Amino acid sequence: MDIESIKDPAFLQTCSRDDMEKLAQDIRDFLIKKLSVTGGHLGPNLGVVELTLALHYLYQTPKDKIIWDVGHQAYVHKILTGRAPQFESLRKYQGLCGFPKRDESEHDVWETGHSSTSLSAAMGMAVARDIKGSSDNIAAVIGDGALTGGMALEALNHIGHEQTNLTIILNDNEMSIAPNVGALHSILGRLRTTGRYQKVKEDVEYLIKKIPAFGGRLATTAERVKDSLKYLLVSGMFFEEMGFTYLGPVDGHDMDDLLSNIQYARDTDGPVIVHVLTKKGKGYAPAENDAKGTWHGLGPYKIESGEVVKKPGPPAYSAVFSNTLQKLAQEDERIVALTAAMPGGTKLDQFGAKFPQRMFDVGIAEQHATTMAGGLAAQGMKPVFAVYSTFLQRGYDQLVHDVCRQNLNVFFAIDRAGLVGADGETHQGVFDIAYLRHLPNMKILMPKDENELQHMVYTAVQYDNGPIAVRYPRGNGLGVEMDKELKKMEIGKWEVLRDGKDATILSFSTMLPIAIEAAEALAEKNIDVRVVNARSAKPLDEGLLEELQEEGAPILTLEEAALKGSFGSAVLEHYHDAGFHHMVIERMGIPDRYIEHGSVGELYEEIGLTKDEVVSKMYTLVPRKQQRA
Ligand SMILES: Cc1ncc(C[n+]2csc(CCOP(=O)(O)OP(=O)(O)O)c2C)c(N)n1
Numbered sequence: 001m002d003i004e005s006i007k008d009p010a011f012l013q014t015c016s017r018d019d020m021e022k023l024a025q026d027i028r029d030f031l032i033k034k035l036s037v038t039g040g041h042l043g044p045n046l047g048v049v050e051l052t053l054a055l056h057y058l059y060q061t062p063k064d065k066i067i068w069d070v071g072h073q074a075y076v077h078k079i080l081t082g083r084a085p086q087f088e089s090l091r092k093y094q095g096l097c098g099f100p101k102r103d104e105s106e107h108d109v110w111e112t113g114h115s116s117t118s119l120s121a122a123m124g125m126a127v128a129r130d131i132k133g134s135s136d137n138i139a140a141v142i143g144d145g146a147l148t149g150g151m152a153l154e155a156l157n158h159i160g161h162e163q164t165n166l167t168i169i170l171n172d173n174e175m176s177i178a179p180n181v182g183a184l185h186s187i188l189g190r191l192r193t194t195g196r197y198q199k200v201k202e203d204v205e206y207l208i209k210k211i212p213a214f215g216g217r218l219a220t221t222a223e224r225v226k227d228s229l230k231y232l233l234v235s236g237m238f239f240e241e242m243g244f245t246y247l248g249p250v251d252g253h254d255m256d257d258l259l260s261n262i263q264y265a266r267d268t269d270g271p272v273i274v275h276v277l278t279k280k281g282k283g284y285a286p287a288e289n290d291a292k293g294t295w296h297g298l299g300p301y302k303i304e305s306g307e308v309v310k311k312p313g314p315p316a317y318s319a320v321f322s323n324t325l326q327k328l329a330q331e332d333e334r335i336v337a338l339t340a341a342m343p344g345g346t347k348l349d350q351f352g353a354k355f356p357q358r359m360f361d362v363g364i365a366e367q368h369a370t371t372m373a374g375g376l377a378a379q380g381m382k383p384v385f386a387v388y389s390t391f392l393q394r395g396y397d398q399l400v401h402d403v404c405r406q407n408l409n410v411f412f413a414i415d416r417a418g419l420v421g422a423d424g425e426t427h428q429g430v431f432d433i434a435y436l437r438h439l440p441n442m443k444i445l446m447p448k449d450e451n452e453l454q455h456m457v458y459t460a461v462q463y464d465n466g467p468i469a470v471r472y473p474r475g476n477g478l479g480v481e482m483d484k485e486l487k488k489m490e491i492g493k494w495e496v497l498r499d500g501k502d503a504t505i506l507s508f509s510t511m512l513p514i515a516i517e518a519a520e521a522l523a524e525k526n527i528d529v530r531v532v533n534a535r536s537a538k539p540l541d542e543g544l545l546e547e548l549q550e551e552g553a554p555i556l557t558l559e560e561a562a563l564k565g566s567f568g569s570a571v572l573e574h575y576h577d578a579g580f581h582h583m584v585i586e587r588m589g590i591p592d593r594y595i596e597h598g599s600v601g602e603l604y605e606e607i608g609l610t611k612d613e614v615v616s617k618m619y620t621l622v623p624r625k626q627q628r629a
């Protein structure tokens, strides 16, 4: 079938089972081909081809609603809802979003990207339906990884209590990004291996009812059977005790099994969980055999060999962080590393290989990780929670209430700080300075390059006066030379990279190269600009700010962070609160809106975080002098 000819999922009603099987293969071929060029979340999507076909056969969207947890596995849904022709632009600037996007299609009823939100959203939509008296069928698809997220369990608890009509499809492929973790994972494991729970349960109940009619022999058998039912009930009842009808496990690649069970669930009163077993990467060997999570989400690759196209370059910031922490952990038994289901992305998997007793993957549970780190620190350990900027947003109250308020020695290694590019608005790491800076006791450091990062990791591990965050960007460093010896840095001391007397640019991290380039361009126009590596957002370098105030020259702050509340705001507050209202201060950064997907370079252009824009801004601050002849 010509995948790009699909306009609407209604066509599935005219498909036979054979048509659907053939279509599944055509969709897999399409995904493998397109993503070999664009990159994306291939593994998760190959695993849900049959499941998505079955759902769109049984749920007439947009009247019925399908919600995709995390949403990285919604490419098949996008193909069936008429967006296959746009796949060349997947995750590209102004192209197809890699996650559900309401303004892309009426079939995308809920936007995801962060994990574990689907059940709460589905519950809200189901209650709205019931209040309005309409009859939409609502299904939420949640993975075994996403089910480890606290809000998913909060929603299960509430849905089970309210007995609201909705279907939860538990897409269980035994994988999060890396192999899944946790007690829930074990329960699911027992369900996977004990065969069809629902059928066995009925058979066993039937058997037990017949016990009095038979002698001891059956009683023994029944005892054994009862034990296994008890065993089953114990493991399978987790969901039934929560108030759900549990169906499964269902073969997630068998169309008949899927259709019969999901239809039963759709038409059953009350909340139903359909436990579907799928294989992540199904249909493409390199992705199917992926134990580490490489094929969870990746860049372009060679289809025949499965070789991922790697761009050589300097070490990734994440690798420098992890390598430095490993070096320190050799000598410092207090160091305990935590990740919330991102061992690969944060490179803590390498730390865990060396120090298995001191590395914990808590699942997709940033709230738990933050407070667990507080508990560790309260007992004299040095917890290091490596977490993407965007995902730490999940642990905000734990940051405030548990860690900062108690002034506990937790080191937050904030990865993917700044624009991340292809993952777009749900993943841009641009709010962490704003959401951390106002917390009493918190310190925030930002390295200019990978060499300064290693020293900041060392400094943060040594720091024992409360919580400290070191934020660093996605991707590779600048290729600078790495000092052999680690050194402790003075927190709150900035670095003048280039002197100048007409104006000063205060910048940090990824924006510094742009600031330097702009200063050099301005120098050619006889405008002399100082560039400062402002490597801490809290505390500020008050000594340097005082010197600038005495000099009285204009200041431009330049940051890859939300303008509202981040570094530039801190500088404004500093001068205003000190009564220096004469200071001319301009700020450049991320505007007050959500930044969609695209390459980071394209996003810089869109936002105006470029050398030319800095030069233009500087001309407004420092009148153009007589240009040098
Ligand atoms: C709050 C939050 N933390 C971490 C992530 C990163 N993340 C994206 S997908 C994923 C694993 C999801 O596993 P699962 O739900 O089983 O889906 P699968 O990829 O197996 O289909 C994680 C941890 C996220 N999206 N949101």
Ligand SMILES: CC(=O)[C@@H](O)[C@H](O)COP(=O)(O)O
Binding pocket: 070, 072, 113, 177, 296, 297, 345, 416, 420, 423, 474
């Ligand atoms: C879907 C999701 O949240 C993760 O897979 C995320 O896309 C990983 O981001 P990195 O590619 O920056 O590790």
Ligand SMILES: [Mg+2]
Binding pocket: 143, 144, 145, 146, 171, 172, 173, 174, 175, 176, 180
């Ligand atoms: Mg999974």
